[in-house]
Each structure stands twice: as C-alpha cells, then as structure tokens.
Amino acid sequence: MRISFALKPLAAAALLCAASGAGAASHGARELQQLVAKLGERMERLEQRNAELERELRASRAAAPAAPAPAAIEQRVTALESQQARTAAGLDSDRLSENEPELTSRLKAVEMQAEGARGAARKIEALEGLSAGFSLTTMAQKPFGAAAANSQLNYRGDAFITMPLGKLGAIEQRVFAQFRVGQGAGLNDMASFAKPNASAFRVLGGLRPDDSVAVLAQAWYQASIPLPLGGHAPRSKETLELGFGKMDPFAFFDQNAAAGDETRQFTNTVFVHNPLLDAGGDIGVDANGFAPGFRLSYQNASAKPESWRVSLGVFGAGATGSNYQRSLSSPLMLLQAETQRRLFGGLPGNYRVYAWRNSQASHFDESVTEPERHVGWGASLDQRVGDGVTLFGRYGRQLRGHVRFDQALTLGAEFGGSYWGRAGDSVGMAAGWLNTSRDYRGASAAAGAERVAELYYRYRINKQFELSPNLQYIGRPAGDNSVGAMKILGLRAQLSY
Template identity: 45%
Template sequence: MAPPRIARTALAAALLAAAAGGAAQAATPTQDKLFAELRRLAERVDKLEKRNSELEARLAAPAPAPALAQRVAALEQASKEVAAGLESDRISAREPELVTRLKAVEAKTQAIGAPTRLAEALDGIAVEASVAAVAQRIDGDANADGNDVSLLSWRGDLGITLPAGDIGAGTGEFFAQLRVGQEGEGLPEANPAFTGAYNSLAFQGGAGSQDSYAIVAQAWYQLTTPLGTDPSTPHSLQLTVGKMDPFVFFDQNAIADNEAEKFLNNVFVHNPLLDSGGAVGADDYGFSPGLRLAYRNERSAPDWWQASVAAFGAGEGAKFGRSFTKPFVIGQLEYGRKNQGFDGNYRLYAWRNGQYEGFDGSVDATTGWGLSIDQRVHEDLALFARYGRASSGKAAFDRALTVGGELTGNAWGRGADGVGLAWAWLRASDEFRAEAPLSPDFGYDARGAEQVAELYYRWQVNPQLSLTPDLQYIRRAAADPEAESVTVFGLRGLYAF
C-alpha cells in the first residue's frame, strides 16, 4: 500500500488523465474551467505535502543539547538565589529583583495590618481626660475678717471604660476614674452660707495645699441586659455596682451638672438639698459605694423612659467604714422626649438618708424629693430648672429652686461659645429659723431665703481648650437679713479630650 502522500498525488494525476481523455472526445467551456480547477488543486496538494515533509523533518531532528542545558542550569541557579533571599527578612540590593519586590509587598502588608490589629485590640475601650484650673477673687464680705481672698486650684480627671465581657445576653463594661488636684487653703473664716462651694472644681486631699493628691474616684461594673428574645428589643435592664458618683445616675441635667464647663457654684451643679445641703451623704470627694438597678423602655423611640433605684453608703459607709448601714436610698423616674426636634429630659426622684447630719450636728434620718428638668427650646437656647424639698430632717434650708439656661454664640459668629445665667432660691427651714438665733454657729434671726446668681461666658479657644470668665453674686447668705452681699470673680481654664 502506497503512503498517503503518494496516494494523494496518484489520485490527482488520475483525475487529470481522465479529464484529458474526456476532453479529446468533446471539449466544452464548462469542462475547460473544471480542468483548470483540478490543476490548481493538484498544485496545492503538492505544496502541502512538501510543507508537511519539512515540518516532520524538523520535529524529528534532536534539539541542541548544550543550549538547553545552559537554560536549565540558569533556572536552577535563579531558584536557589530566590530561596536563599526569602530565608532572610532583610532587603538587600544584591538579591534578585523578584525577592526584593516580594519583601517590599510583605512589609507594606504588615504596616497596613498593624493598625488594624491595634484597633481590634482597643475595640470597646474609651478614654477621656481633662485638666481644669480656677482662679477666684472672693470679696471680704464672705469672710469674718472682712479681707478679700484670692484662691487658685486645679484638678485633673482621667476616665477609662473597658469592655467586661458578656453574661448570657447581657453586655458588661467596667469604668474607672482617677482624680488628682491641688487647692489653696480656702476661706480662713468663712461667714455662714447655704452655698456649699463657690468653686465646685476645687479638690484637695489630706496632703494639704502644698502637695497634689490623687484618688481612685470611681470604679464600677455595669451589666446591660436586653429583655426578651428579639435582639432589637426596646426593653433593657441595667445593674451597676461599685464606687460611684451618685449624680452620674440621679439628678442629671444637660445644662447644669458639669462644673468643668458650665456653672461653678455648687447650688447649680446638683440639687442644692442633695449636694450643698448634704442629703446625698457621700464622702468628702462626692463618691460612695453603691448598688443600682434600672429598667429602660425605648419602645416609643426617640422618646424613652426609665425607672431606677439605688442604695449608697452614707456617713461612715460612704468611706467604706460601715457600708449600707442606714444607706442613702434614692429612686428616680425619668422621661426623655423630642419637642419639635429639640431634646428634653424630665426627672422626678425621692430619697432617704438614714445618717444625715443636720445643721446642729445631730445625726438622724432625712427624706425629700426633687425635680430636674432640661429642655432645648431653640437651636441656640437651652433652659433648666431644679426643685427640691426636704420632708424630714434638720436641714438648714428645706426648699430650693434653681433656674437658668445657656445661649450659644451662633448669633455673633461663635457657635462653640456659650453664655450661661442662673438664679437660685434657698429657703430657710422652720427649725433653722427657730434655732439660729441661739446657735453659736449662727447667732442671728434667720428670715427668708439665700439667693444666688451666676453668669459666665465660655470662650472656646480650640476644640480642646476653653477659657471661662465667671461672676457670682450671693445675697442674704444663710438667710441672714443683715449679711452683706458677696461677689465672686473667677476665671476657669479647661483642657479636655
């Protein structure tokens, strides 16, 4: 049998011969065209056979062994250099370009991943810190010797919130606050006044005015547990235990509860009966160990309401002496709502302190109730009011009313600035009026009420720094109709982040 190439050639020749034989018998124009196509086809077949022969010859020929060996050796050497370069983390100019590029990409990847890992490690941790200083000039009418007094103090606060894990469906967090500060000796012989402090920022420890002093102000754990199986339930229960500032959880007020930014006089920072009047029963720095339970309902969000109750150590218990022996107990109902887009908070609370120290030094129980309201009425204006009334106990004043507000500086192109104005009325109790004339601490016929006014302008220098000139005016201090009015000038500086 002939090879395929020879068979294809024989077939083309036979076709041409047959065509020629037929043409001798009768040639027509159509046959001429057919013969021509057959010839071209035979020529193409012959060319293809020659090309195939050449390709088969090339494929059968062996590759030059020396060139292939050199290429294989070069690849093996390059592989060894890459492997050696990748064993070290250092980048060298002598390494192959591929190794240098791989190490550069790896270094960039690690640089990008480091902040991500740090962010994951710090997730849930919040830190806030501030340092404030206050200089005040108190006129001589506040002092028994009649001399003006200049006072200077500073205070620093550091608060840290840490995630504390989950218990069932509840989420825990831990909060700690460190406080450090220093204050002058204060008024040497202060005249009687219902006002607890002209400077609520003042902080001085047992070391005296010459040394700074630091304490662990707060350290408490809080567990917030949603009620129900729905993850988005509007109902939650909150449990807080540890050393706390009771005013963080009760008698709050958005306009008047931050002495570092707003009003300095103590009667405006908290309800006067609780703080200046001493019914809260906390330690010398305003803190106490306690236990708090709260229920929160946000079903009508953005409106919400909350009910809470707590027991705090009072007297020696506030200093961890006899904790929860006749504690300070307080309950509060609060409601938050938006009025035409403006936030408002309304709080009603009642308390009982089993170790209350009266104005005559006696220790007995006291009870009372109060209101705290703050409402923004305009994008530039927010108002507040507080009222307190003592129902029992030997309080020097048994009724207190404070009102005021803050106006932002948008009207004069200083939106971060604020102007605050407040007024207080502290009514002398019947017991105090009866006993003051015969008391060696007072010795006058008490009538009416002490009145306090405060005005400040907060100048926000930058997002962290503010300066606040402050003016206070106290009339009829401790309900003494013969007392001269007292004026207090001050300047506060605050750095916070």
C-alpha cells in the same frame, strides 16, 4: 545536501539550436540568447550559496557540547536535595542563623513581619470601642464683701477611660474608671449655704496644701441587657442596666443638660446639683465626692425618640458607709423616674423626679454626732425652647431631718452663641432661693432665705480650650439678714482632650 546543475550546458545548447533553427538573423533569437545567459548566472550564484550553508551546518555540529555524563547529572540532583533539606530544617526552627540559606532567612523575615501585623490587628480589635479623655480645670476667684476672704486659685485634673468587655450573648458590658487630682479649696469655706466653686478638689486626710495626690475617683462595671430576654437584640426597645462599683451618684441621678457640669457651665454648687443633696450634704458621699454602690435601671424607648426610665441606686453613705467600712449598713437610697419629651416643635427636654433616704445623714448642729435619717424629694428639668436656648430648673423639699435649709429652687437658662456669630460660645444665667428651716432659724441668727445668682460667658478659643469669666452674687448668706451680700468674680480655664 548538494544540488547539481550538470544539465545546464545541455539546456543552453538546446536552446541555441532551437534559436538558430528558427533563423539566426532574427531579432528574437538575440533576446533569447541574452535571457539564457542571465539564467545561467543566477544558477551559478545559487550553487555557491548552497555550498556555504553546508559548511555552516558542519561547523555548528562540531561546536555543540557533548551530552553530560550520568555521573554529573546525579551529582547535581544530590546537591539540590541537600539544599532543599537545609531549607526545610531552617524553616522548622524559630531561631535565625547566618549559616542558613538566604531563602530561609528571607522567608522567616516575611513570616515575622506577618505575625507582627496580625498582633497589631488583634490589639486594635481588642481596643475597638475604647474611649479615653482628660480634662484640666483651673479657676481664679476674687471675693468682694466677704470678711476675711482672700483671692483663691485652684486646679483639678480628671482622666477617664471606658473599656468595653466581650459580649455575653446579647448583653453589652463595659468598665469605667476615672482618676482625679487637684489642689486648692477655692472659696468654699465662706459662711454661706452655697459654695461658689464646685470644681475645687483637694485630697484631705492630713496632707499639706502643697501635696498633690491622685485618687481613683470612680471604678464601676455596667451591663446593658436588651429585653425581652431571648429576643432579637437589634430590635429591642427595652433595656435593663445593672452597675456596681465606686461611683459618683450624680452621674446617674439629678442630671441636667444645662446645669450639671461645673467645668463648663455654672460653678456654684447650688446650680450644679440639687442644693439639698449637694450643698446640704444629704448625698452622703466621702470626702472626695464618691461612694460605693449598686444601680439598677429600666429604660423603655418603644415610643422613640421619646422614652422613659426608672432607676434605683443604693450607695454607702456617711462617715463609715462611703469609705467601704459599713457600706451596706443603712445606705443612701435614690429612686428616680425620668422621661424625655419632644416639645416646642420637636425640641428635646428631660424631666426627672426623684426621692432619697439617707440614714447616715448629719444634724446641722455639729455638736450632735449621732447620725440621723433624712428624707426628701426633688425634681430636675431641662427643655430646649429654641435652636440655642435651653431652660432649666430644680426644686428640692426636705421631708425629714434637721437641716439648715429645707426648700430650694433654682431656675436659669443657657444661650448658644450662634445668635451673635459665635456658635461655640454660650451665656448662662441662673438664680436660686434656699429657704432656711424652722429648726435652723430657732438655733441661729437666720431669719430668711439665702439668695444666689450666677452669670457666666463661655468663650471657645478652639475645640480643646475654653475661657469662662463668671460673676456670682450671694445675698443673705446662710439666711442672715444682718450680713451684707457677697460678690465673687472668677475666671475659669478649661482644657479637654
């Protein structure tokens, strides 16, 4: 729109007339004339600016694009619908194609990555609670005072895995498997009741000494049932355990916190387990040290941290029972009662009493091949008496059977290295007494008891590597007073993960 300034001359004339009527000679009239002139100049510039704006408006209207025709709009909509259909078809197919729209390829790539992440998460969830480990034990021993005995070197490797199974209600389930490999018999063929190298392992059965064969040592299932049935499991103070499979009976019976691991503690068999069961042979396991069997255990922890447990084990025994031929015919039976006590200012201790019956045991005279029944009982205890001191003891008594020794007593202690600034180190010392039986004394030159002692120092290099020099003493080997004492110096290296 154009704004007109046609009245501008008239307004100026009126102002001049009014000014002249008031007196031309007046000084105020001249100032008024100057003001009118300035006002006229400003109005002229406004008129010019208005004309410029009108020209710009007409130019912008002329440059605006014309509205698209209806046909062009329809074409664009059709193209968009076609692209959407291709995208939907591509997403419905699991196959990737270079002809697919880029958006489809990217969506499929993201979906595949998400599925991979979900798969990994499911695997981690399935493996939750799984534990595995490996240990390698190497030992060198040199005897002194033993006729026809040479230095020996042996190794043993153990790999194990514990895998939890899905819960059955409130019942927890797990499976345990262990593989063992090794070479070297150590010095265990010496003429003594005690065997100086419990870590020695070699698969027998016609294999050459340079054959290294791994065996499935253990494979068993265990269910832990909280009691009472139907109660609130987290508050349960009673547990019933049921297990079956191929086992090491010593993993569940005759345990000892200070003398039960030949790879880290004492090496002589009389200090690792009850001498009547292990060195005496009444445990009845196969040539590799394992047997098929069943185990039932009841634990009561209502007075926690003190508790008590009763366990029953039934294992295949003897030449045929331990190797799955006649495992249920006259098996080895073990019954154990144990309790954990807090003594000496609250320090833990374990006290176990057990009895066994082996109907597939062997007579000490190898010429008697018919199996016979052996019956005995024993006790195992370990008690901490200080922050780094643990005392232990075992006793065994044979009640029935022709055995080489019918009583055994072992005592010892383990001292933690915190007392001399080496918290990871330990010193162990033990002494044993194996009394020959009357039948054996009557059939051999034995006249007394075999005496055994062992001293070791476990030096920790790091968490996975330990070195343990040890010294053993065997006096009156096999109870024969005419044979001199034997001394054995050894060095054990233990790697574990």
